Amino acid sequence: MPAVLTVDPRSGVPIYLQVVEQIKRSVALGILASGEQLPTVKQLALELTVNPNTVARAYRELERDGVIETAVGRGSFVRRDGDVDSPRVAAEIASDALDVALREARSVGLNADRVRALFETALTRWFTDAAKDA
Amino acid sequence: MSTITISHLRKDYGGVAAVDDLTLEVPDSTVFGLLGPNGAGKTTTFKCMLGLARATAGDVRYDGQALRPESFERIAYVPERSTLYDNFTVNEHIEMTRRAFRAFEPARARTLLEQFGVDSRKRVRALSKGMKTAVMVALAFSRQAEMLVLDEPTGGLDPVNQRHVLSLMISEAAKGHSIIFSSHQIGQVERAAERIAILQHGRLILEGLVDDLKADRKIVEGIAPVGGFSLDGITSDSRVARCDRTERVVRLLVIDGAPEFAQRLAQAGATGIRVLDMNLEDIFLYAVSPADATTAVVAQELAP
Numbered sequence: 001m002p003a004v005l006t007v008d009p010r011s012g013v014p015i016y017l018q019v020v021e022q023i024k025r026s027v028a029l030g031i032l033a034s035g036e037q038l039p040t041v042k043q044l045a046l047e048l049t050v051n052p053n054t055v056a057r058a059y060r061e062l063e064r065d066g067v068i069e070t071a072v073g074r075g076s077f078v079r080r081d082g083d084v085d086s087p088r089v090a091a092e093i094a095s096d097a098l099d100v101a102l103r104e105a106r107s108v109g110l111n112a113d114r115v116r117a118l119f120e121t122a123l124t125r126w127f128t129d130a131a132k133d134a
Numbered sequence: 135m136s137t138i139t140i141s142h143l144r145k146d147y148g149g150v151a152a153v154d155d156l157t158l159e160v161p162d163s164t165v166f167g168l169l170g171p172n173g174a175g176k177t178t179t180f181k182c183m184l185g186l187a188r189a190t191a192g193d194v195r196y197d198g199q200a201l202r203p204e205s206f207e208r209i210a211y212v213p214e215r216s217t218l219y220d221n222f223t224v225n226e227h228i229e230m231t232r233r234a235f236r237a238f239e240p241a242r243a244r245t246l247l248e249q250f251g252v253d254s255r256k257r258v259r260a261l262s263k264g265m266k267t268a269v270m271v272a273l274a275f276s277r278q279a280e281m282l283v284l285d286e287p288t289g290g291l292d293p294v295n296q297r298h299v300l301s302l303m304i305s306e307a308a309k310g311h312s313i314i315f316s317s318h319q320i321g322q323v324e325r326a327a328e329r330i331a332i333l334q335h336g337r338l339i340l341e342g343l344v345d346d347l348k349a350d351r352k353i354v355e356g357i358a359p360v361g362g363f364s365l366d367g368i369t370s371d372s373r374v375a376r377c378d379r380t381e382r383v384v385r386l387l388v389i390d391g392a393p394e395f396a397q398r399l400a401q402a403g404a405t406g407i408r409v410l411d412m413n414l415e416d417i418f419l420y421a422v423s424p425a426d427a428t429t430a431v432v433a434q435e436l437a438p
Contacts (some may be wrong), residue, residue, distance in 0.1 A: 009325040012411020014345035042308040049300050051165050051328040052308045054345060107406045 007048050019058035024067055027078055028089030038068060038076040063077050135197055136162045136208070136280035136312045138183070142149035142192035145178050145336075152178040154336040156184075156192070160312045160329075167327030167344075168316040171422055175336040176316040178213055180285045184211050196281055206235065210279035214286045214316075216258070216266040222253040224261075224269055235363075237278040246272035248294055264290030275302050282306060284315035288322060300326040324414040332421050340421045344414060351375075351412050356404030358382045363403045368395065376420070380404050387420055 005026075007018045010132055028030040038044070041054040041059060045052040062068045105115045138160040145153040153175040160166040168176050183194045185201050196205055218227060224247065232238050246288060247254050250268035258266060267289050267332035278319050279414055282303070288296040296319075316324050323330060330340040341349075358379075368386070369377045374395070375387045378424060384404060388395050392409045400407055412420070 010321055010413050010415070012348050012413045012416070014348045016345050017349070042305075044299055045304050045308060049297060049304065049325055051326060053163060053328045057345070103408075107408055109405070133284060 004063050005044070005048065009050065016058040016061065019044075019048075019055060020061050020065075023044060023058070023062055024065075024089060025093065026068055028086045030086070032078050033080055034080045038078070038079045040075060136310065137197060138281055138283075138312055138314060139198070140179070140183065140192070141195070141196065143182055144191040145175075145187060146190045151336050152191075153182065153189075153333075156333070156336070158331050158338065158341060159313045162280075162312050163307050163310050164312050164329060165307045165327050166312070166314040167323035167330040168314060168333065169320065169330055169418055170316075170333035174333040176333060177285055178336075179333070180211070180213075180283055180316070182281055184209070193340075198355055200417050207235065208279055209281045209283065210274035210277050212267075212270045212274050212282075212284045212287050213245040214289065216263075216270065218258040218269060221257060223257050224252060227258070227269065227273065228254070229261060231273050231277070235277050238273075239276045239278065241274035242314045243272050243301045246275060249298060259395065261302055262290065262411055264292065264295065267291055268295060271299055271302070275306070280311045282311065282313045282315075284313065286317060287315055288317060288319065295320065320415045320418055330414070333419060334422050340417070347417055348412060348414070350390050351417060352388055353410040353412060353416075354386045354388055354392055354399060355408045355410060356384050356396075356399040357406040358384050359403040359405070365402060368398055368402065371395075 005022050007015050008016055008050075011018070019051075023032065023038075027034075032038075038059070039047065041052050043053045045055045053133065059068065059070065062072060066079060068076050069079050079129070102115065105118070110118075140156055140158050143153055143156040144151060156175070156179060158166075168179070170176050180186060182189045184203075193200060199205065205206055219230075222230070228240050228243050231243070232240050244254065247269065250265070252261070252265050252268050252270060252272070258269070261269065267287065268284055268291060271284075271287050284303075287303075288299050293297065300322060303315065307328075315323075315327075329341070329343050330347075332339050336399070358419060365377070365384070367372060373389050373391050375389050377387075378385045384399070386395055386399070396407050396409050
């Protein structure tokens with residue numbers, strides 16, 4: 001499982017948040033199965049070469065959000081009755097990316113009509129082509 | 135417990151303060167990164183911590199205790215410059231360290247030296263700067279020391295061995311030990327340190343958890359309308375740490391509340407508003423460089 005995690009320490013996004021986001025995403029996409037054991041804090045810290053307290057903070061956050069549970073002496077596991085709603089998380093990922101694009105579009109001075117036209121073009125390129133390929 | 139506490143430390147050289155009223159704490163299980171431009175007082179701080187220089191004022195405590203001869207069983211120090219004996223081999227240094235420190239594990243030292251690619255049969259004078267650093271690091275990390283003070287512990291090392299040193303620090307923190315280190319390579323500090331302090335001219339100018347500093351500090355940028363605009367009430371807000379202006383671009387460094395300031399800049403007539411994350415290098419550079427102008431002056435210039 002740890003192979004799917006990567007962090008970019010040079011990013012302005014806190015490392016613990018990067019770990020939280022990626023584990024949520026992995027659970028939502030089924031890369032991490034329900035009930036699957038996570039590496040220990042020390043293992044993941046060494047794997048990513050980041051501070052153990054940073055990993056511990058990410059795990060605490062995931063626990064609070066109902067994504068994982070920790071049993072003393074046994075380790076941390078993806079919750080079986082977890083709160084991760086896969087379609088919702090997928091929508092959130094897409095929605096965040098759209099927000100970034102729209103903020104950028106507005107900041108360079110495009111109006112809503114122009115943005116809508118661009119969106120339609122992109123939608124056709126990504127979705128119709130995919131349908132043809134299938 | 136293995137907490138290092140520095141309280142109101144001051145060190146004068148010829149009437150000039152190299153370290154000026156420095157107070158910080160390195161809790162156990164923590165990797166603490168000390169950053170600062172050349173001459174900021176990092177090495178002087180370490181020397182005062184280790185009894186290699188006498189503090190003019192203030193003190194340093196290890197687990198609440200002042201430095202005593204027996205403290206050195208629990209503290210390991212890697213100096214910035216080699217203090218190895220040029221005419222002795224690395225193996226002889228292992229033997230010297232074994233005789234000096236009861237908890238020293240020669241087998242571990244040999245394993246680490248092998249991982250660093252050091253030929254232990256060589257005399258120190260035949261080693262490169264990086265290999266000398268590797269020898270000092272290997273010896274320091276084989277003493278079961280609970281508190282490690284490391285002055286540029288990756289100096290001269292190649293990227294693979296640099297990463298290796300970071301992993302050693304991380305393992306020690308996971309054991310509950312406390313580590314304070316300095317490095318000019320901010321990327322390493324950003325990766326391995328949980329908490330950082332930035333020194334400038336001997337003074338502490340910023341301290342905190344790396345992740346919290348990143349979460350709180352944002353740059354809010356906007357383009358001023360032609361003819362200027364008033365930023366009164368924005369630049370005077372205590373959360374605006376500074377305001378820089380280049381050409382027509384206004385850049386606010388805000389501590390907390392970035393979305394609110396983005397909105398306020400827009401209401402003031404700015405366009406092209408962006409909120410930018412800051413990595414540790416950005417945070418460092420902003421902390422050590424003066425603002426282009428004081429916030430008051432900028433506010434005046436921008437007033438219509």
